[in-house]
Amino acid sequence: MSVTAPQGFAAAGVAAGLKSTGKPDVAVVVNRGPRKVGAAVFTSNRAQANPIIWSRQAIQDGIVEAVVLNSGGANCFTGTFGFQTTHQTAEKAAELLGVSAGDVLVCSTGLIGSGDEVFRGKVLAGTADAIAQLSEDGGDAAAAAIMTTDTRPKTAVRTGDGWTIGGIAKGAGMLAPGLATMLVVITTDADLDAEQADAALRAATGRTFDRLDSDGCMSTNDQVTLLANAASGIRPDLDAFAASLADLCRDLAEQLQQDAEGAGHDVTIEVANAASESDAVEVGRSVARNNLFKAAIFGNDPNWGRVLAAIGTTTAEFDPYDTDVWMNGVRVCTAGGPDRPREDVDLTPRATHVLIDLKVGTATATILTNDLTHDYVHENSAYSS
């Protein structure tokens, strides 16, 4: 049910011909109220797709009636024509839904630079088709329609004290298959105002999606949207809602990690006893982005030297000669030297845990990443597909 699990939401997913496979590629999620609260976070990449430019403006008033999403084309670097396509998409949805175009968000994912007249025609027709098929059971159809190279749809639902949160997601954040993108829509029937929705969303994404770093490549199209309609009539305890929202986001982030393109290992990098949370994040991200470390994990090689070499490139407070590294529960490095033998570490399971103990403070952070594999190279070297 995903985004249609909370009361007062409808969704649909249809095949508009954007994908050469004929699979569904346009989705619509509509908020039927009573409240039309929306919040969104966007890619921090300065090269931004037309839907991002549009949606950033549309979200300003905190009101969102609907989100239109397409796979099969990023509509990024497609010039004025491409921006007009996004604008027309919002206008088309608004007209059919009887709302203001300024309250319709648009999301796209696919190849950068694609977005010609044919693309526009299919997106507009697909939008109309999806709106005609809107259903209170349509959440899973929407989840399927935003997939690109995802092998399975990503959905999650959480329930609170009289309220529900549902979400759909596609694409591993910065793994960016074919430079496609992380798109997420989350709905709730809890009664939140725009400020509360925004605060809860930023807090949740900051420690979940923002800490998924599959391949270090930041997309031009990332967007995470939260819609809140108060259909449950419940004003939630804000701490409980925030915790539930964060848990749902963590669940979706892990689903993205576990379906990251070409990945052979899902690597959880836990940084402990850092001087600050930002230090912990910097260290975890530096290791997550180190190709030599990632290739070693692919080869089931507990190469802790590459972990320390990656930490050494950061500005984090640490002493290379008083840092411990554990891999899957085995301390392979302590105090700047080898500890237990590499042979003791079993890296064959897909789920891989790396613990870096910086021993300088009490802050922690966890970064989710993947290994660097032949399949990753293969899937991302194929001609712009």
Next chain:
Amino acid sequence: MSVTAPQGFAAAGVAAGLKSTGKPDVAVVVNRGPRKVGAAVFTSNRAQANPIIWSRQAIQDGIVEAVVLNSGGANCFTGTFGFQTTHQTAEKAAELLGVSAGDVLVCSTGLIGSGDEVFRGKVLAGTADAIAQLSEDGGDAAAAAIMTTDTRPKTAVRTGDGWTIGGIAKGAGMLAPGLATMLVVITTDADLDAEQADAALRAATGRTFDRLDSDGCMSTNDQVTLLANAASGIRPDLDAFAASLADLCRDLAEQLQQDAEGAGHDVTIEVANAASESDAVEVGRSVARNNLFKAAIFGNDPNWGRVLAAIGTTTAEFDPYDTDVWMNGVRVCTAGGPDRPREDVDLTPRATHVLIDLKVGTATATILTNDLTHDYVHENSAYSS
């Protein structure tokens, strides 16, 4: 002849048993004077190998009598024992050469965490053996002995007005095969003082080796050393010497790029019309480190969207909608949209040229990198070899 091309230098390379293949693995380069001027630049990684820690101290007085280098073991994160190994290596060379240990630099390359008693014994014996075989024709033997996964030795010679510069190098800077390392020794018989040598070396490396970024992974052992002995009796024109030294370093950097582990393309990223040189370097490096771009080049795919997406993650001054991207002479993107068709670009040659025209200033920079290939993943995922 390489490092023994200038007058007054001797070198040797011997097999000490550090490499399981039995190939040469210990090299010594000795300055026979009359002057014993030395300058060196080191990795900026905060995780530093024992030879780096030693050599940083030894270079302080600007006097270097000899450099001892070994492949087959990085002697990094090997604890106090590993530092003593480096110290003993310098002592051994000093004793046999009749000089001060504080004037002997040490360099190592190979697997991090390797450096036990057996390693120590072989390095010390190899050092003595190499010193016994020192020859004024030994430069090429030294070049061979510092190779790890290099497929060929890297050497270069330049001559000026009565003086000569020679150099040897191994390993593509930050490609770091097996987390081995870029080691470079450059000799000259020009008459330079320590300050002049240091200034010339920093200027040359800053625009050559520092702009080679094969895989974004910074080694723990990088060291570039310049020895100057005035044996020619010539005080060079400093501008001419600096230009010649920079040209030699560029030559060696390109040799490193062209032999980078697993690479299928040598990619020259030229950033033009940037607001500042640092902006140009940041943009070039960001593209050079983008795995999606690198995988696309491997697949002969002129995927300019990935170039713009990489630029978008920088702080450089640029307008995504007024940036041009050329690949091998074909403008594939202009003003934030597609230009000439992808099919017009031939990316099959190994030498690949990407021109990014930022159109905001007059500064330029060139970054050398490689593509991301199956061979790179394979060679770096094999068990710590």
